Ligand code: HEC
């Protein structure tokens with residue numbers, strides 16, 4: 049009896065010590081180092097530390113922003129920018145990755161980091177619905193400069209809309225010190241209108257498939273690194289560029305007019321394997337690190353030397369180098385001003401969503417509906433309403449749509465999952481709910497049920513409101 053009691057108290061002691069240890073362990077886990085993200089063209093400082101347990105928080109967000117002067121585009125982003133922020137970690141780091149998808153997103157997103165060893169580079173564990181956060185962990189086994197991107201179906205479309213960035217895994221001990229580091233990422237965009245056509249431009253799946261890019265840009269928009277937005281350096285400094293290529297399609301012939309790369313780490317590997325290079329190839333979904341010392345003042349021009357892209361599609365950037373002339377290295381006429389075919393005043397185009405003061409005519413409602421369709425639905429159902437076979441059902445001549453208009457309204461308000469049959473074909477995918485007001489829904493439903501051979505009465509905003517109320521009471 050006595051010994052039993054004794055045993056029990058020892059047990060208790062063991063249990064409480066275990067709890068204590070467990071607690072300590074928990075607190076340690078919470079004390080992970082937060083990785084600081086840097087937004088292009090900026091690069092966060094080299095890491096002065098040993099491999100550690102770190103934490104990365106990244107948010108996916110869909111934003112309408114400037115693609116060129118007078119041209120707006122609905123970008124799908126990491127961190128609200130194109131490219132997404134640069135993540136700087138160290139070889140041997142144990143990374144806990146938190147991917148949040150903003151609640152206003154229309155699409156689910158995930159992340160494939162080329163620096164991750166494991167299924168889908170993290171994509172398999174990070175599919176995240178709007179308003180959710182996914183967490184996964186990995187160990188950074190390989191140093192190098194890697195691309196990350198969204199890998200949610202249709203993958204090409206998520207990348208084409210801007211979902212990529214760079215993750216730098218520093219080798220232990222870091223890279224050799226330089227004076228300035230910049231982050232540059234090239235990518236190509238495909239829009240309904242031609243290059244420079246003003247207004248809101250929806251994504252063109254047809255052009256993306258044909259690899260017929262309207263825009264080829266550095267850091268997400270035409271002119272993102274030009275004029276006032278050019279980066280700066282001083283004569284005598286050594287510059288390191290971390291250059292990525294998000295694609296989705298084009299391979300970059302990366303070149304800096306007026307410089308020679310003293311050192312290139314081709315393909316973003318850790319070996320400084322080439323010297324005295326004029327242009328370096330950067331594959332889509334790949335990178336390069338280039339270094340050069342600037343000897344003379346002036347404007348260095350970053351280009352994709354597949355040169356029509358530079359002067360006709362936007363692939364231009366600038367580094368302004370200040371300091372004393374060095375006529376020994378270079379003397380003569382300074383460069384002319386760079387030719388910017390579509391320069392001029394920035395014209396912001398607001399995406400109006402307010403309700404009309406005067407009731408719209410039938411025709412105006414359909415026009416309005418078309419605009420809402422192009423901004424909110426065409427990405428999936430396509431401009432001509434034909435959908436994408438097996439993934440996004442058609443709206444043109446859709447029996448499912450035309451049989452039951454209140455049901456179509458419910459689909460737009462609440463989204464849709466589960467198997468459905470459209471024109472004799474099965475679809476089993478996810479349509480996210482659409483954040484639209486009752487006027488917009490009545491107009492967009494009006495548009496899709498009166499275009500592409502469809503014909504139906506227009507629902508009023510009041511009828512949509514009733515359907516919404518019935519859904520809420522469900
Ligand atoms: C993110 C992609 C996506 C967006 C954006 C989207 N849909 Fe859908 N939609 C789908 C998918 C996927 C389905 C089929 C869901 C299923 O399989 O259960 C669907 C189904 C439908 C259907 C019923 C099926 C049919 O073909 O008739 C209608 C109607 C519809 N969507 C209308 C719209 C409208 C209107 C908008 C814009 C306000 C819109 N959708 C935006 C993906 C999308």
Ligand SMILES: [Cu+2]
Pocket residue numbers: 124155156157158198199200206211
């Ligand atoms: Cu995505």
